[in-house]
Amino acid sequence: MEPICTNRFYGSKVQKRSASRSKICWVKTHRVMPSHILGPTQYWQEFHKQADALAMAAERSTKTDTLCTFVYQRPSDGSRRFVVAHPEVYWWYYKIKPQEERCSYEVIPKDSPCWLxxxxxxxxxxxxxxxxxxxxxxxxxxxxxxxxxxxxxxxxxxxxxxxxxxxxxxxxxxxxxxxxxxxxxxxxxxxxxxxxxxxxxxxxxxxxxxxxxxxxxxxxxxxxxxxxxxxxxxxxxxxxxxxxxxxxxxxxxxxxxxxxxxxxxxxxxxxxxxxxxxxxxxxxxxxxxxxxxxxxxxxxxxxxxxxxxxxxxxxxxVPIRSIRENDDQSSAYPEIDRYIRNLIDPGKIRIAKYFDKTKTLRYEIYGNRYCENIGRYHKSNNVYWIVDLNTKKVYQKCHDEDCSEFLSTPKNLPEEILFKLDKEGDIFMTGATIDEDITKKI
Known part of the structure; x- marks a missing residue:
């Protein structure tokens, strides 16, 4: 009897799907790690989004098995993928990779114990x-x-x-x-x-x-x-x-x-x-x-x-806090929030704080690291935006140490926002003194 080829047996769609999956998994190979009763959990899962990976690591960790979130860059294009695994399991697959392909990072979760x-x-x-x-x-x-x-x-x-x-x-x-x-x-x-x-x-x-x-x-x-x-x-x-x-x-x-x-x-x-x-x-x-x-x-x-x-x-x-973040944050100034979101798109607002003493708003941003000082995106440090309600201007600053003294050219707030601030400024100011409440949501 003539043998059945894989295309006929599995179908072309399955073949394509398998090929796409193999491209995603770079670190883990077909080399199987030996398992024993006292060994670490063999759990291994890859994610496209960091938030999903961090949430899964927290969910699957136990008192005896702490899972970590790693991120590796694919050799072909440098794009990043997130892996949730026990460190010993990650090491088993990572150590046999060619030296030039070892491009991996540990994700240090927020609100998590860590060494200095x-x-x-x-x-x-x-x-x-x-x-x-x-x-x-x-x-x-x-x-x-x-x-x-x-x-x-x-x-x-x-x-x-x-x-x-x-x-x-x-x-x-x-x-x-x-x-x-x-x-x-x-x-x-x-x-x-x-x-x-x-x-x-x-x-x-x-x-x-x-x-x-x-x-x-x-x-x-x-x-x-x-x-x-x-x-x-x-x-x-x-x-x-x-x-x-x-x-x-x-x-x-x-x-x-x-x-x-x-x-x-x-x-x-x-x-x-x-x-x-x-x-x-x-x-x-x-x-x-x-x-x-x-x-x-x-x-x-x-x-x-x-x-x-x-x-x-x-x-x-110490009380344990949830790892998963909210998608976006807001301040007591919805009109300014919308303006900032349009300004930073595709980024999002991670934290919105109001400082009553200086009458300023501070927006911490994630998903968009473009810095006007260097004219490109930072590789790791985030940027933030300041809205000065005294001068009605907005400008960008940066968490990168080399840009610590930088202040972008101030932009005027749009007329429609200025109108509302002038007309309803007292109401805004009264409702905006909630720095602590906003921070607790993060």
Missing amino acids: YLDLEYPIELNPLCNGSRMTKTLIDIIRAYLLNHYHLLCDRSNFLILDSTTSKKFSRHVIFTMKDMAFKDNSHIGKFIKTIYNDILFYLKSDTLSHGILNYFNKADIEEMLVKTQHGEKLFIDNGVYTKNRHFRIYLSTKWGKQSYLTVSTDCMHNAVNKCREKELEIFLDSLISYFPNKQNLILLEFFNRSDVKAKLYSN
């Missing part, structure tokens, strides 16, 4: 005399001193995992502070903590005051070395823009799409593994993940609102 992490960088051509290794050591020692001062937390350099992807043009490192059963409440608290240190260092370097608290115990020349030159002026070699919600953070052995700068363990790293495994590379991978904690119930969460408001809480005592 740093993104350190500077252009080598503008700073030929800088010693990045020595600068990293100085910064780690300063952070250790701040952790001891604010949280009575004693740690050493073995608690810091240092990953390096330095090239001939750019010094680049990721530093992750790892300590068993210890984490920050979420990356916004890390951002406030690191920015406080950042500002303290700048004040120390630019002022003549003799008393600088913790920084007095360090050599000023070592601290001065951390101030580097960029195309936009001098700044510390710390990137403060990596503490945004649902941040994508490159994972171990990964490179940026189209480049060959892979994150490997730095030669001066003294890290001791927290997640002990038989496979050394897996230990490093698990410890490098910012938001992976196999046993969250025992976590002590560090909170940092400001230097005078520092707390530590047990994870099990």
Whole structure:
């Protein structure tokens, strides 16, 4: 009997559908991961939308199996796909990919516990005399001193995992502070903590005051070395823009799409593994993940609102918030909201805040990162818009550190909005003082 060809047996439509599915799944291959009774769940699901992936990761995670959300860029066009999987499962498929195809990130969920992490960088051509290794050591020692001062937390350099992807043009490192059963409440608290240190260092370097608290115990020349030159002026070699919600953070052995700068363990790293495994590379991978904690119930969460408001809480005592976001947010000014939505289309309003003291509205945007300062879209940092109700003007600002001082050319609010503001301004002002209520919805 003549064998039946696959086209006749399955049908052409099924063949096309199977082909399209195979194009979507890049990381996972036909190599099957061995399963055993104490092993991680084999769950694996890919998504086109980040919100769906984050919601599924939260839904499918258990006390014994924490699922993470990863994002990879397809080698063909750089487009991103989201994967929900246990980290050990993701590593099983990820590690066998050709080096040039390892372009993956961890998604750090908002409102989720995470380890303190740093993104350190500077252009080598503008700073030929800088010693990045020595600068990293100085910064780690300063952070250790701040952790001891604010949280009575004693740690050493073995608690810091240092990953390096330095090239001939750019010094680049990721530093992750790892300590068993210890984490920050979420990356916004890390951002406030690191920015406080950042500002303290700048004040120390630019002022003549003799008393600088913790920084007095360090050599000023070592601290001065951390101030580097960029195309936009001098700044510390710390990137403060990596503490945004649902941040994508490159994972171990990964490179940026189209480049060959892979994150490997730095030669001066003294890290001791927290997640002990038989496979050394897996230990490093698990410890490098910012938001992976196999046993969250025992976590002590560090909170940092400001230097005078520092707390530590047990994870099990902190209320859990839903991961899934609302599609769009509104303020007490529906006419202005509609104008902003048209202005940022296809982006959406993530947060709308009104500040009574300055009579301004602030719109945080997602889905549209176009920045007027650079004349293109930012790769990771979001933009936001300010509406000044005093001057009746609107302008764009940016979360990217290099654009921190930028203010776009102000635009006048449309006449129909000005008319309503003039006619009903008092009513608007009375109804708009709801900054706290709007924030609680997010």
